[in-house]
Amino acid sequence: xxxxxxxxxxxxxxxxxxxxxxxxxxxxxxxxxxxxxxxxxxxxxxxxxxxxxxxxxxxxxxxxxxxxxxxxxxxxxxxxxxxxxxxxxxxxxxxxxxxxxxxxxxxxxxxxxxxxxxxxxxxxxxxxxxxxxxxxxxxxxxxxxxxxxxxxxxxxxxxxxxxxxxxxxxxxxxxxxxxxxxxxxxxxxxxxxxxxxxxxxxx
Numbered sequence: 152x153x154x155x156x157x158x159x160x161x162x163x164x165x166x167x168x169x170x171x172x173x174x175x176x177x178x179x180x181x182x183x184x185x186x187x188x189x190x191x192x193x194x195x196x197x198x199x200x201x202x203x204x205x206x207x208x209x210x211x212x213x214x215x216x217x218x219x220x221x222x223x224x225x226x227x228x229x230x231x232x233x234x235x236x237x238x239x240x241x242x243x244x245x246x247x248x249x250x251x252x253x254x255x256x257x258x259x260x261x262x263x264x265x266x267x268x269x270x271x272x273x274x275x276x277x278x279x280x281x282x283x284x285x286x287x288x289x290x291x292x293x294x295x296x297x298x299x300x301x302x303x304x305x306x307x308x309x310x311x312x313x314x315x316x317x318x319x320x321x322x323x324x325x326x327x328x329x330x331x332x333x334x335x336x337x338x339x340x341x342x343x344x345x346x347x348x349x350x351x352x353x354x
Contacts, residue, residue: 152188153306158216158251159195160237161225169225169290170195176294176325180301183323189307194219209233213240221300222251225293227258230268242280252300255284256293289330298326 157177159170177193184191194215216222222241224234241253255276276282287293298320302309312319318326
């Protein structure tokens, strides 16, 4: 069986519920991919032991980042010291070994809600690293991005389909598009769907 290591980094308090939801999502995907002998090993702060570590807890987290194939980092109002350090560890490891693949997400907020630390980090990504980050309204956008990146990986042999506002992987429905802006806010598409619904009702 092939084991794919995933690491999710974020502010511990700010995104506690989001990490829990993403954890449940990855476990659901495991039920699908296990049939292809693929298992996603997810690491986030909730999954690690609270026991004392010889070199400190953060270094233990960093070692897990270095083992990861995919590294996801989520920012909201604040950019915590440890979250930034975890990004640096992932970046350094990527430069050395070509992994982990790094994905950076910023919650869509008004300018006055975002701390100077977050703004500074966004500028660093733009100007120094040339790293393309994503802005999300809803966590489903991150879930969809995870699926699409898996589909781009030939080792995972993923078949992702879009039909009737639902996303399926290898035939199993895993996500609704109702919270994805490009789908939900597409006026022409929504009008067409409404018309189809009315025609179905009349039929």
